[in-house]
Amino acid sequence: MNCDDWNDINLLDNYKKKLISNYFKDCKGKYMFHNNVLYVNIDSWGIEKFYIYNSLKQDYYNIKYENFNNTYEIALSIQIGNWDIFKNMEIYLEKINEINVNYYFVIIDYYAAEDNINYLINSYPNSVIISAENKGMDIGLFLINLMYIKYKNYNHEYIIKLHTKTNDDFRNESLNNLIGTEEIIKNNIRKLNENNNGIISGNRIYKYNEFKDAFTYNYYHLEKLIKYIYKEDIITNNLEFYAGTMFISKIEVFNVFNMRTLEHIYNNLNNYESLDYYWYSIFYKLNINNKKQILDDYNSNKDTKYPNNINYCIRTNRPGLRDCMIEHAVERLFGYMCKKLNLEITN
Secondary structure (H helix, E strand, O other), rough: OOOOOOEHHHHHHHHHHHHHHOOOOOOOOEEEEEEEEEEEEEEEOOOEEEEOOOOOOOOOEEEEEEEEOOOOEEEEEEEEOOOOHHHHHHHHHHHHHOOOOEEEEEEEHHHOHHHHHEEEEEEOOOOOEEEOOOOOOHHHHHHHHHHHHHHHHOOOEEEEEOOOOOOOHHHHHHHHHOOOHHHHHHHHHHHHHHOOOOEEEOOOOOOOOOOOHHHHHHHHHHHHHHHHHHOOOOHHHHHHHEEOEEEEHHHHOOOOHHHHHHHHHHHOOOOOOOHHHHHHHOOOOOHHHOOOHHHHHHHOOOOOOOOOHHHHHHHHHOOOOOOOOHHHHHHHHHHHHHHHOOOEEEO
C-alpha cells in the first residue's frame, strides 16, 4: 500500500459511493484500494475501511449448527478463541443446566475442527455454533454473535457474554461472579429486572472521573465511535467500563447497533496484518494526524515493526501495548451505550 495511490473520493463509481454513504453522509476526502479493501481518508474524520465484495451480501461467519427448540429470554454468548481454556470453563457452564438459555458458540476458524464442532453439538444440542476469522479478539466474535441475533430477529431479554480469557485467576473470578451457581445467575438476572441496572460486570468497574488513565489511550478510537453512532462529542460522565469484558446485560443496551453499524465496526477491527493507525502512532511515537507518515513508515519497516498489538503479541510472545487499538475502545463503548439509556453498571 503506497500513499501515492490516494485519489479524490469523487472519482469513485456510484456503487462504492453508495456503500460509503450508508455510513457517512456527504463525506469528502481521498481513497485507495489494497487487498480488496477500500480505504477512505475522510476529511475531519480519519481513515475508515470498507470491504469490497462481488455481491451486496457479505458472509462474515459460517454457521456450523443451528438447533433452537425454543427461544428463551437469556442468550448465552461464548466466544472461543482457545479450545483448552474453553474446556476449563465448562465446569461453570454446568451451573446453567437448570436454567433455560440459548447457547451461542462463536469459535475462531482455527479451532472449528470437526471433532470440536461435534463435541459442542453433542454437549449442547440446543445451541447455535458459528465460526469466524480471528479478528478483533473476543470483541470481533461477540459482534458476529450480535449480527446473527439481529439477522434471525431473535427477541432475547438478556445476554451473558463469556470468552476464553487467558488469565486463569481473572477468568475464574469473573465466571464465578456471573454464573458461579444457579442462585448467582438468578440473582444477577433479578438485579437487572428489578433495578435500574443495564449491565452486571464480572469484575472491576472503571469510571472516567475516577480512573481517567483507563480511558486515555483509548480516547482517540472511542471519540470516533461515539461520533459515528450518536453524532455527538463524548460525554465523559457516560464513560464507564468493566475489566475483562465478561458480563450479563439487558439486550436493549445493544439495540443502538443496526446491521450496518455492526458490519462497519467489525470491518475496522484488527486481524494479524491490519494497521491500527493510532496504536502504531503511540507505539512508535508518530503524529496520529499525519497518516501518510504512519503508512509510509510501516510500509518501509514491515520486517522490523508491528502494525498492531495482536501482531506484536504473536511475534514476540509478550503483552506489548494492550490499549490504543480499536478493540479496547469498543469495550469501553459498551459502557457508554448503557449510560446513554440512563442505566447503571454494577457488579
